[in-house]
Amino acid sequence: MKRLHKILLTAGLGVLTMGSLQADLLQDAAAADVKKVCDVQANGLDKVLATAAMYNAEAVKLGIEFKRLGVTNSNYVKTTTEAAKAKKKEVVLEYKKKGKVKKQKLATDYAAWRACSFAIRALQQKAEAESTWRLAVPGDGYKY
């Protein structure tokens, strides 16, 4: 019985820590100044991409990653990281549209900024929506 209690307690604590870790990333993103954190000139390409990867992983887990003109943010993160490693000045993103492969060319620095800002903004919006969503509901916060 005591053992069962112990197991339950540790499991409970484990769940709590996991939960708070997740909440941490969301809170971090919500508080982050995107322009500062994703600035490639100030922080360097590698750091910005690492930030992007970390936050985007969270966005993907929550199901809220951005997809812009056929390119998902995971695509931005992955392809730009590869291009940065190969010291390329330009990133070529491939995506499928109606079965055909299409290409989007971006400067590596810009692509990194994009990957980072997309990742953080997705999380920021989720946090913001918690307090703003009711304002659009007729019969609730929406006044007309």
Next chain:
Amino acid sequence: MRIKAKSKGGVTTAKVMAKHPMMSYAEAEKKGKKANFITYVIAKVGDETVYEASTSQFLSKNPYLKFAFKGDHKGKEITITWSDLSGKSKTDSKKIK
């Protein structure tokens, strides 16, 4: 072919939708296929021709035609035939309501 035909107030109206790719010359060239479209449509009630048209690539895919002719033909059959550029033709009939 989907056919709907109804007689009302001495006039019979028929609506026909043919199944055909109606590929124009321009589209055929782009896709590397052969152009083919309906070139002729004729509708008959009994021996009487009630509608006849020469058509061309200006009609869209699965063309929809609507026409009316005089007379109360309730209970009779309307028979519609189309032929296309490749020489193929199709005939379908439906009872007029």
Next chain:
Amino acid sequence: MLLKVVKISALVAITACTLNAGSFNTQAEKDRQALVTYMEAKFKDADKNRAFFPYSSDDELKNNFPKNIKEKDFALGSYAFNSRGKSQYDDIKEMPPYEDAIDAGEELYGKKFANGKSFKECFPKTDIAGNYPYFDDKKAAVVTLTAAINDCLVANGEKKWNEKKGKLAKLQAYFSFQSQEAGKKLDIKIDSQAAADAYERGKKEYYSQRGYLKLSCATCHVQGAGQRVRAEYMSPLLGQVTHFPVFRLKWNSLGTLERRMNGCNKDQGENPHKPKSKWMKELLYFMAYMSNGMAVDGPDIRK
């Protein structure tokens, strides 16, 4: 005396319980009524209520918007308030392009699986389109018609179908048409706390902004209903799900509600949520309740 008190309190307790049992949809009903009130107020006289239509032209407000649009009229979507579009829609309805799909759906319904059974076992009645989505208390999850069809296939050893188009859409067209012919209405039930919670989650997702363009579903289909994106009118949430599966002229083919929802996600700038995800199912549950009581009028044509 004591016995009498006990009997009365027992009776009161039982009555309270039964009354409560029907109250899980109270909030949902309030929400739905509020939506109807809003839509009817907004479209009562578009020309007079210009505050709702800041970017619309004089001409369209005066000449294109009919007046006094009522709850059931909204089932036509944007055609309810776009007279010019409506006349084009009426023309196409003379010989709708989805009729073949209904026939194909009927065939699929009766076609036997490898194990000798068919959809008839899973769906003994065909006029059931208005009963979905529903909340399955045992599974503790929302069941959409799309999911139910695929569950039937899997249970009978068949492969799942594409949830957005093709065979599944055709079978849905048949169910929808049968429901329409039988005069069925949307009959969405919220019968438990878990169901009410699922509804609330769906509602929250509907009104939360998302994606690169930071749009919520409501931005376009509640506040934006009746406004235009370039030349296209945005349809209202009220009556939005009654006419699916839809033959969309843009696709030139039939698609399920999930197919359209994916398109909406992309329009918002977010990676589309999968049709079988909890997110999608709960959102559709909410959306369906918003049109609860309206007639099933699928399949239909839209741009």
